[in-house]
Amino acid sequence: xxxxxxxxxxxxxxxxxxxxxxxxxxxxxxxxxxxxxxxxxxxxxxxxxxxxxxxxxxxxxxxxxxxxxxxxxxxxxxxxxxxxxxxxxxxxxxxxxxxxxxxxxxxxxxxxxxxxxxxxxxxxxxxxxxxxxxxxxxxxxxxxxxxxxxxxxxxxxxxxxxxxxxxxxxxxxxxxxxxxxxxxxxxxxxxxxxxxxxxxxxxxxxxxxxxxxxxxxxxxxxxxxxxxxxxxxxx
Amino acid sequence: xxxxxxxxxxxxxxxxxxxxxxxxxxxxxxxxxxxxxxxxxxxxxxxxxxxxxxxxxxxxxxxxxxxxxxxxxxxxxxxxxxxxxxxxxxxxxxxxxxxxxxxxxxxxxxxxxxxxxxxxxxxxxxxxxxxxxxxxxxxxxxxxxxxxxxxxxxxxxxxxxxxxxxxxxxxxxxxxxxxxxxxxxxxxxxxxxxxxxxxxxxxxxxxxxxxxxxxxxxxxxxxxxxxxxxxxxxx
DNA sequence: CATTATAATTATACCGTTATAATTCATCAA
DNA sequence: TTGATGAATTATAACGGTATAATTATAATG
Numbered sequence: 352x353x354x355x356x357x358x359x360x361x362x363x364x365x366x367x368x369x370x371x372x373x374x375x376x377x378x379x380x381x382x383x384x385x386x387x388x389x390x391x392x393x394x395x396x397x398x399x400x401x402x403x404x405x406x407x408x409x410x411x412x413x414x415x416x417x418x419x420x421x422x423x424x425x426x427x428x429x430x431x432x433x434x435x436x437x438x439x440x441x442x443x444x445x446x447x448x449x450x451x452x453x454x455x456x457x458x459x460x461x462x463x464x465x466x467x468x469x470x471x472x473x474x475x476x477x478x479x480x481x482x483x484x485x486x487x488x489x490x491x492x493x494x495x496x497x498x499x500x501x502x503x504x505x506x507x508x509x510x511x512x513x514x515x516x517x518x519x520x521x522x523x524x525x526x527x528x529x530x531x532x533x534x535x536x537x538x539x540x541x542x543x544x545x546x547x548x549x550x551x552x553x554x555x556x557x558x559x560x561x562x563x564x565x566x567x568x569x570x571x572x573x574x575x576x577x578x579x580x581x582x583x584x585x586x
Numbered sequence: 587x588x589x590x591x592x593x594x595x596x597x598x599x600x601x602x603x604x605x606x607x608x609x610x611x612x613x614x615x616x617x618x619x620x621x622x623x624x625x626x627x628x629x630x631x632x633x634x635x636x637x638x639x640x641x642x643x644x645x646x647x648x649x650x651x652x653x654x655x656x657x658x659x660x661x662x663x664x665x666x667x668x669x670x671x672x673x674x675x676x677x678x679x680x681x682x683x684x685x686x687x688x689x690x691x692x693x694x695x696x697x698x699x700x701x702x703x704x705x706x707x708x709x710x711x712x713x714x715x716x717x718x719x720x721x722x723x724x725x726x727x728x729x730x731x732x733x734x735x736x737x738x739x740x741x742x743x744x745x746x747x748x749x750x751x752x753x754x755x756x757x758x759x760x761x762x763x764x765x766x767x768x769x770x771x772x773x774x775x776x777x778x779x780x781x782x783x784x785x786x787x788x789x790x791x792x793x794x795x796x797x798x799x800x801x802x803x804x805x806x807x808x809x810x811x812x813x814x815x816x817x818x819x820x821x
Numbered sequence: 822c823a824t825t826a827t828a829a830t831t832a833t834a835c836c837g838t839t840a841t842a843a844t845t846c847a848t849c850a851a
Numbered sequence: 852t853t854g855a856t857g858a859a860t861t862a863t864a865a866c867g868g869t870a871t872a873a874t875t876a877t878a879a880t881g
Contacts, residue, residue, distance in 0.1 A: 353864070374795055379831065390866045395833080403638070408757060410794050411832045412874030418757070418795070421696075425761060428814075461656075522643060522653070525814040526660060529764065529784045529807035547782030547807070549764045558818070559645050559844090560609055560653070572764035572782070579663075579760040583793070588834070614861065625836045630863080646862045647843030794874090 358387050358397035363406055366417055375417040377407065405580035418580075425578035426479075441480050446504045448474040451493060458490045461554050461565040469493040473504050476539060483540045484574050489566035496563060512563070521558035527551050532569075540571045547572040593622050593632035598641055601652055610652040612642065640815035653815075660813035661714075676715050681739045683709040686728060693725045696789050696800040704728040708739050711774060718775045719809045724801035731798060747798070756793035762786050767804075775806045782807040 352360075362377070371377075378386075383394040398415060401407045409415045426440070451469050459466045471491040477484045489508070491499065496512060503511045512518050528550040537544045549570040554562050587595075597612070606612075613621075618629040633650060636642045644650045661675070686704050694701045706726040712719045724743070726734065731747060738746045747753050763785040772779045783804050790799040 355864080381831090390868095392867080393865060396864085398832095405757075408791075408793075408795055409832065410874075411872065412830075413794065414831070414874090416795055420759065421789075422761060428762070520818060522640075522818045523816045524655060525816065526657060527663070527810070527812040527814065529782045529805065529810040531782060531807075545780075547764045547766060549784075554656075556643075558643075559648065560643055560651055570764065572766075575762070575764040577762040579762065581758045581760065583755060583757045590834075616861090627837080628835060631834085633862095644862065645844075647860075648845070649861065 354387075354389060355393050355396040355400065358383070358389065358394065359400045361387075362397065362401060363404075366406065371417045371419075373417060373419040373421070377415040377417065379414065403582055405582065420578060420580070422578070425576045428577045428579040442484070443478045444475045444505055445478070446473065446475050446501050448472065449499065449501055449504055454490055458565050461552075462490065462492050462562050464492055464494075471496055471499045473499065473508070475504065479574055482574055483571050485571060486536060486539055486569040487566060488568075489564055492561075492563045495557070495561065518563070519558040521556045521560065523553055523555045525551055525553050536569055540569070542571065542573075549575050589622075589624060590628050590631040590635065593618070593624070593629065594635045596622075597632065597636060598639075601641065606652045606654075608652060608654045608656070612650040612652065614649065638817055640817065655813060655815070657813070660811045663812045663814040677719070678713045679710045679740055680713070681708065681710050681736050683707065684734065684736055684739055689725055693800050696787075697725065697727050697797050699727055699729075706731055706734045708734065708743070710739065714809055717809055718806050720806060721771060721774055721804040722801060723803075724799055727796075727798045730792070730796065753798070754793040756791045756795065758788055758790045760786055760788050771804055775804070777806065777808075784810050 362383075365371075380391060380394050380398075383389075383397075384391055387394070398407060398409060402409060405420075406418055407415055408418050450472055452472050453466055454462065454464065454468070454470045456466065458470065459468075462470065464470075470493055471489075473487075473489045473491070475487045475489075477487060491508075495518065496516065499508070499511075509520060513520060530548050530550050532540065532542055532544055532546045532548045534544045536542075536548065537546060540548075549572065551568045551570070553564075553566050553568070555564040555566075556562050597618075600606075601612075615626060615629050615633075618624075618632075619626055622629070633642060633644060637644060640655075641653060642650055643653050685707055687707050688701055689697065689699065689703070689705045691701065693705065694703075697705065699705075705728055706724075708722075708724045708726070710722045710724075712722060726743075730753065731743075731751065734743070734746075744755060748755060765783050765785050767775065767777055767779055767781045767783050769779045771777075771783065772781060775783075784807065786803045786805070788799075788801050788803070789797050790801075791797050
């Protein structure tokens with residue numbers, strides 16, 4: 352692991368271990384430099400990483416402070432789709448369908464492939480703490496995700512892609528809509544037709560910019576509590 | 587303006603001016619170094635900024651490539667709340683209420699003040715292209731936002747806070763819920779009771795970590811098309 | 822006591838360099 | 852043609868330094 356990531360991890364663990372409260376001031380840069388026997392720029396990189404992850408904020412001339420979320424029970428809505436840190440929840444999945452097929456037009460477009468090329472189609476229902484969380488339909492470019500089975504799809508497909516296939520997941524585009532459930536969706540989510548839903552289309556890219564997964568997810572509004580941290584800075 | 591921000595701006599303008607397509611390769615670092623007469627690290631900072639803004643992606647050993655969103659008509663959901671680049675839409679606001687009052691308990695809690703301290707309360711309806719976009723109730727810590735009036739609240743309150751008050755806006759926490767409209771909200775948004783809504787509570791902080799604005803926003807589901815880019819990296 | 826000026830602290834910008842890792846491209850062999 | 856090998860390209864990691872800007876603490880001033 353890279354040095355600055357390692358340092359970031361250790362600082363994060365310290366924050367969590369000591370349960371440091373919002374606004375707690377961390378040691379100054381010099382201290383981290385000597386503690387980790389490294390250069391200033393590496394410490395800065397580590398802290399910038401933690402800042403992007405929403406764990407600290409830095410104030411020039413003043414110091415580095417702990418940033419904490421104040422509410423529990425929200426699904427974090429950050430870098431890796433939603434998959435980040437769902438470990439605090441009990442998430443399971445049931446695979447409804449899994450096959451190889453030709454993609455519909457919109458899927459082919461978003462995956463930037465021809466409609467004749469094969470894709471894996473996976474339909475799952477995901478549960479959170481025993482309740483239906485969402486209905487998920489995913490299409491994987493088969494020339495990238497060369498193999499899938501039910502066992503893999505029951506677990507984390509992304510872990511499989513990263514670890515077994517050795518592909519590097521890069522970034523993603525999310526498109527969010529608020530809509531009403533239709534009859535079929537309502538039935539599968541154990542809700543009523545016309546109930547609210549959060550509908551999310553996501554395109555996942557490898558780190559080289561190739562889209563490999565296009566997915567459409569319908570969330571149960573009763574479980575739809577999401578948390579998102581912005582970090583300002585730019586502009 | 588800082589050098590690396592300036593460079594980032596110019597590269598961004600070049601991308602937009604030339605309407606570079608997704609995947610277009612940008613010049614190599616060396617080129618930018620000589621073009622902008624600066625060091626490698628400054629160019630890297632500029633490009634990292636553009637990467638966080640979702641405009642480019644970098645592939646080690648390969649190059650720097652243009653990243654473009656593929657859909658129009660979505661409200662960007664990025665750093666500065668929603669306010670970023672709403673310039674592509676015609677957004678207006680009507681102020682329904684504006685007064686100084688004592689905060690309810692949840693507001694005092696989120697703004698980290700005592701219930702006896704004054705806050706500015708602003709209720710607005712915001713319109714997008716003539717349609718109701720959302721219903722917004724905001725509470726501003728009066729010891730930070732010392733003055734507000736209807737004229738200011740009709741425009742961008744954040745611009746006013748940044749420019750007139752000279753405060754530096756830092757980061758924010760967003761909590762998202764999908765719910766059903768009640769009678770009153772439905773009426774104000776010209777929708778029906780029971781229709782879906784996106785309900786967002788946001789706490790905005792200054793760059794020194796002080797919360798100055800707590801707001802509750804109810805979005806019209808018919809206008810609720812949001813776009814969000816993740817950048818991976820971390821873990 | 823309040824206000825103002827000054828100094829100390831602290832994070833950030835920026836420079837320039839070396840080393841490293843991923844990718845791409847050219848070369849060669851089978 | 853295919854595959855393997857190695858070289859060139861390219862972004863990134865990491866070092867360490869100087870200069871700068873924001874904040875905070877301290878001292879001086881009225």
